[in-house]
Structures are given as structure tokens and as C-alpha cells.
Amino acid sequence: MLFCVNGTLMRGLALNANLLNAGARVKAHDPIAMGKVKLLRHTASGRDVLLDILRGGEYFGSLAVPGRRGYTETAIAQTDCCILQISLSNFEKILSLYPDVTVKVLQAVGQRLQDSQEVIKQLSAYAVEQRIAAALVRLAGKMGEEQQDGTLIQLSFSRQDLAAMTGTTIETVSRVMSRFSEDGLISTGRKWVAVNDLGRLEQIAKEGAVN
Amino acid sequence: MLFCVNGTLMRGLALNANLLNAGARVKAHDPIAMGKVKLLRHTASGRDVLLDILRGGEYFGSLAVPGRRGYTETAIAQTDCCILQISLSNFEKILSLYPDVTVKVLQAVGQRLQDSQEVIKQLSAYAVEQRIAAALVRLAGKMGEEQQDGTLIQLSFSRQDLAAMTGTTIETVSRVMSRFSEDGLISTGRKWVAVNDLGRLEQIAKEGAVN
DNA sequence: CGTTCCATTGAATGAGTTCAATAGTTGTGG
DNA sequence: CCACAACTATTGAACTCATTCAATGGAACG
Numbered sequence: 001m002l003f004c005v006n007g008t009l010m011r012g013l014a015l016n017a018n019l020l021n022a023g024a025r026v027k028a029h030d031p032i033a034m035g036k037v038k039l040l041r042h043t044a045s046g047r048d049v050l051l052d053i054l055r056g057g058e059y060f061g062s063l064a065v066p067g068r069r070g071y072t073e074t075a076i077a078q079t080d081c082c083i084l085q086i087s088l089s090n091f092e093k094i095l096s097l098y099p100d101v102t103v104k105v106l107q108a109v110g111q112r113l114q115d116s117q118e119v120i121k122q123l124s125a126y127a128v129e130q131r132i133a134a135a136l137v138r139l140a141g142k143m144g145e146e147q148q149d150g151t152l153i154q155l156s157f158s159r160q161d162l163a164a165m166t167g168t169t170i171e172t173v174s175r176v177m178s179r180f181s182e183d184g185l186i187s188t189g190r191k192w193v194a195v196n197d198l199g200r201l202e203q204i205a206k207e208g209a210v211n
Numbered sequence: 212m213l214f215c216v217n218g219t220l221m222r223g224l225a226l227n228a229n230l231l232n233a234g235a236r237v238k239a240h241d242p243i244a245m246g247k248v249k250l251l252r253h254t255a256s257g258r259d260v261l262l263d264i265l266r267g268g269e270y271f272g273s274l275a276v277p278g279r280r281g282y283t284e285t286a287i288a289q290t291d292c293c294i295l296q297i298s299l300s301n302f303e304k305i306l307s308l309y310p311d312v313t314v315k316v317l318q319a320v321g322q323r324l325q326d327s328q329e330v331i332k333q334l335s336a337y338a339v340e341q342r343i344a345a346a347l348v349r350l351a352g353k354m355g356e357e358q359q360d361g362t363l364i365q366l367s368f369s370r371q372d373l374a375a376m377t378g379t380t381i382e383t384v385s386r387v388m389s390r391f392s393e394d395g396l397i398s399t400g401r402k403w404v405a406v407n408d409l410g411r412l413e414q415i416a417k418e419g420a421v422n
Numbered sequence: 423c424g425t426t427c428c429a430t431t432g433a434a435t436g437a438g439t440t441c442a443a444t445a446g447t448t449g450t451g452g
Numbered sequence: 453c454c455a456c457a458a459c460t461a462t463t464g465a466a467c468t469c470a471t472t473c474a475a476t477g478g479a480a481c482g
Binding site: 041043044045047049051072073095096099100102103105106109110112113114116117118119120121123124125126164166167206207 | 252254255256258260262283284303306307310311313314316317320321323324325327328329330331332334335336337375377378417418
């Protein structure tokens with residue numbers, strides 16, 4: 001979407017393609033050609049916060065403002081990945097040579113800013129149950145594989161991940177998901193979730209659970 | 212910073228300058244020439260979340276990805292303001308004509324994405340006291356006026372605003388700030404705060420209060 | 423000088439965390 | 453193929469931090 005990896009825009013550039021196994025730590029600001037990457041931040045207390053999950057075609061890393069050093073995010077390959085690597089100077093060269101690319105990048109970053117602000121709203125003003133519902137809806141839309149009886153969110157996706165996405169604990173996620181499961185909204189197992197009733201999940205995300 | 216309002220880049224463009232009183236609602240995606248604007252989102256439950264406070268020179272509004280309609284944010288003038296208005300089509304024209312501007316916009320948006328992600332981390336993993344300390348540090352850096360005995364955060368800035376920034380309630384903000392005040396970290400009054408001990412506030416933001 | 427808005431403080435309540443124990447799943451090596 | 457270890461998930465009970473409800477205190481403003 002962002003970088004036209006198979007297309008023309010990147011042709012002729014000095015790109016290194018890196019193949020990574022799931023769990024590997026990804027460095028630098030690079031576009032993803034294939035696979036899924038978790039974007040997270042560590043806290044002083046050792047807790048991780050899961051900011052985003054990026055798919056093939058998306059870009060990560062600090063769109064470095066010159067003069068700012070150091071990566072504030074950590075990226076971890078969640079599936080086996082192919083990461084394209086591009087140096088900062090080459091990246092800047094592209095931006096100055098191809099305005100269209102810059103505009104695309106801007107749009108993508110703008111979209112992610114919007115999304116981030118939505119998450120901020122969620123964390124600020126919504127109950128845990130609503131945040132978890134919202135996270136499931138988001139994941140289903142972004143990562144879900146359509147199945148006959150619902151949308152499957154596969155990828156090695158644990159309670160731990162959901163907790164880190166919604167700013168809560170594994171135990172609470174487990175409790176809430178048990179409830180959702182009892183109500184027939186989702187089916188769940190070790191490292192997978194299937195969304196059965198997207199509509200009601202969306203409703204819970206917006207309005208909270210029915211009392 | 213972002214748009215060189217007094218400079219060359221905007222010259223000759225069809226810009227409307229709007230003068231607004233404090234409290235007025237600001238529409239559309241526009242650069243701010245002067246004044247301060249609160250950027251917020253409403254929740255279904257009627258609670259407001261304060262996403263950012265923008266100063267003269269900053270840009271706000273959805274960097275609309277084509278095909279996405281509607282503004283998800285609300286902007287409110289916090290002081291009297293001069294807002295420059297630019298149509299989306301003109302904005303796109305600028306971006307395609309002046310690559311340098313696009314890069315600057317990209318950097319600014321990238322920076323705000325970073326900041327947003329930091330807030331997400333805060334909301335996810337830190338206690339209220341730490342978040343309030345962090346918010347004060349951020350505001351002091353961004354809005355503070357240096358004084359002999361500390362940094363003054365003036366602008367009509369209430370407990371309500373701080374609560375909406377940190378995802379908590381007026382009462383809790385009041386309690387925490389009373390504590391900070393007793394410990395000599397800040398001085399405070401109606402609609403103003405002065406930071407007296409930035410270092411210790413930063414420490415609290417990172418590590419939590421000393422027991 | 424009263425009205426209105428903003429801030430403070432107290433007490434009760436509750437949502438979510440924490441600690442702890444148990445149960446199910448996956449993978450490994452004998 | 454089974455037994456064991458390692459990991460992930462579930463569930464319970466006690467506790468705690470922050471919210472909520474409520475009442476009071478000051479500042480600003482007409």
C-alpha cells in the first residue's frame with residue numbers, strides 16, 4: 001500500500017531483503033514485504049505496550065525528524081517475515097525525488113495518526129470490555145481470514161498480546177473473553193480467536209455491554 | 212514551524228485568515244497563525260478526550276486520505292486565534308508542487324504520531340499520578356513561560372483539561388495536584404499551574420512516586 | 423452581593439489488578 | 453507412545469486505586 005514494493009517506485013534502489021523468523025527483533029525503519037510485525041514500546045516497569053500490528057506493504061520505524069536519534073519503538077516479527085531495508089539517506093533521497101511517494105507516505109502516516117488518536121480516546125474514556133471489543137473488531141478487519149462461520153484471527157495471537165493492546169492484564173482479557181464466548185460473540189482457543197458476531201461486538205465497543 | 216506562514220512558501224495562495232475568539236469551534240484542516248487550539252474527540256458517553264494542544268505554526272485537521280470523509284476531531288480555540296484556511300484541493304496542489312513542503316508536513320505528522328504513541332504507552336501502563344506528572348512536563352516544555360521561580364503554564368487551563376488529557380477525572384487531578392503542591396513540585400491556582408521542580412516531576416513520570 | 427464557575431475534600435463504591443492455584447496444550451526426549 | 457516440562461489460559465478471592473456522589477470552599481464577574 002505504502003511502498004510499491006513489487007512495482008516501479010522502488011526499482012533500482014539499494015534495498016536489502018532480510019528474511020526473518022517469527023520472534024526475531026527487527027531493526028531500523030523499513031518497509032515490510034511479507035509477514036506481520038508487532039510494533040511495541042517497553043515501559044520502565046517492564047510491561048510492553050502493543051501499538052500496532054503491521055502487514056506486508058506497511059512501513060514502520062520512526063519517520064525520523066532530523067536531529068532526533070534513537071528508535072523509540074521496538075518491532076518484533078510475529079510471523080516469518082521479509083523485511084526490506086533502506087537507509088535513511090536513500091529514503092530521504094526518494095522523498096525529494098518522487099513527490100508522489102512522499103504524498104503516499106504522508107497519507108499513510110496521517111491515517112496512522114488518526115488511528116492512534118482513536119486508541120487514545122478508547123484508553124481514556126472506555127471500559128476494558130469496550131476496548132477489548134474494539135480491538136477484536138479492528139483485528140478482524142485488518143487481519144481476519146473470512147470463514148464460513150465467522151472471521152478467524154489466526155496469527156500467533158495470545159491473551160498477552162490483547163492485554164498489551166488494550167492496556168490491561170492477561171487475566172482480565174481472559175475473563176472478558178470468556179464472557180464474550182459464553183454469549184456466542186466469539187469462539188476462542190489457544191492463540192486464535194474467531195469473531196462470530198461482529199455487529200454486536202461493534203455495538204459493545206461503542207455503547208458498552210447491555211446490562 | 213510547519214507552515215512558513217510569514218515566509219515565502221504560502222505567498223500568492225488563496226488563504227483566508229479567520230479571527231476567532233476563545234471558545235469558538237474551529238472547522239476544517241488548517242494551519243494556525245496565532246493562538247492556541249485544543250484538539251479533542253468526543254466520546255459516545257459525552258466525555259471529551261483532549262488529544263493535543265496546538266500552537267501558532269502548527270497544523271491540524273485530518274490529513275485526509277482521499278475517500279475518507281468527515282472530521283473525527285474537534286478543534287476549539289483556547290485563546291483568541293488567527294486560523295488560516297486552505298482548501299483541500301489547494302493543499303494538494305501545494306504538496307504536489309513543493310516537495311519540500313510535503314517533507315516538512317511529513318516530519319511534523321511523523322512527530323505527532325510518535326507523541327501519540329507515547330501517550331498510548333502512558334495510558335496503557337502508567338498510574339494516574341505518573342500520567343499527570345508527564346502531562347505537566349509536556350505542557351511546561353511546550354507552553355510554559357519561563358519565570359524566575361519556575362515555569363508557568365498559563366493559558367486558560369483547568370483541571371478539566373488536565374483530566375481530559377490524562378484520561379481521568381477532575382477530582383482525581385485535583386487530589387494529585389494537591390499532593391504535588393504540598394511536596395513543593397508545583398504551585399497552582401485557578402486556571403494556572405507553575406512547575407517548580409521539573410526534574411522530580413520527570414522522575415515521577417518515569418518511575419512513579421517514591422513510597 | 424449574589425450568582426456562577428472552578429477547585430477541593432470526604433466517604434462509599436466498584437472495576438480491574440494482583441496474587442495464587444489449577445487446568446489445558448504443545449512440544450520434547452527417553 | 454508416554455511422561456515430563458514449559459507454556460498459555462482460566463478461575464477464584466482479596467485488595468487497591470481511582471471513580472462516583474455529595475457537600476463545601478473560593479474566585480471571578482456582572
